[in-house]
Amino acid sequence: MGKEAKKVNLKVLVAALGVENIKIIDPLDQKATRSAIKEELAKDGPSVIIAQRPCALFKRANIKAKLALKVDQEKCEGCKMCLDLNCPPISWKKGITKEGSKRKGVSFIDGTICNGCGLCEQVCKFGAIS
Ligand code: SF4
Ligand code: SF4
Structure with missing residues (x-):
């Protein structure tokens, strides 16, 4: 308040x-x-x-936000580990397949609401988030 x-x-x-x-x-x-x-x-x-x-919302409002992260669609294997974080900027785009991979879609990060905390980057085992 x-x-x-x-x-x-x-x-x-x-x-x-x-x-x-x-x-x-x-x-x-x-x-x-x-x-x-x-x-x-x-x-x-x-x-x-x-x-x-500090709360992520406090950080957005008071500290200069770091750059938003993004998913490299070439590297993403569609394992959905990052989606398990339930972070609002992360969503799923189905139907984007890749030759030689069983993936059924890719993750996507909405850069307008990502605060660059880096948690999803630590979770991705394929180095697809940076
Ligand atoms: S954790 Fe990495 S490989 Fe898995 S869906 Fe997310 S971005 Fe793709
Ligand atoms: S960097 Fe943090 S805020 Fe941005 S999408 Fe990943 S987990 Fe969410």
Whole structure:
């Protein structure tokens, strides 16, 4: 609402509830996020993982946005891994096939609403997003 407010320290808050396993991660770092989840699931008792990063909408409004990413249709294998992120700019174009590939379509990124966070780039195993 534009009014200054006290920042809530989630780590202290969670610790006050008695949780001993607390980890703070950057949710845009796929590798670190996956290993934190794996590590915490292997522990006994409750764990809390705090995903800490400014809201994407806040970033768009306040920080100079990075360049939007795009899908190289030649490299895209149509595996749909990037679609599983449910990121609004990513959509599916069916019927775009490729010789020597089983793909049934390709992914597409709407550059007008992509904030360039790079998450989809980390997910694509074919190097089709840059
Ligand atoms: S993850 Fe990569 S290869 Fe798979 S659909 Fe998305 S852009 Fe294409
Ligand atoms: S770079 Fe981020 S915002 Fe842009 S399409 Fe990929 S996941 Fe979505």
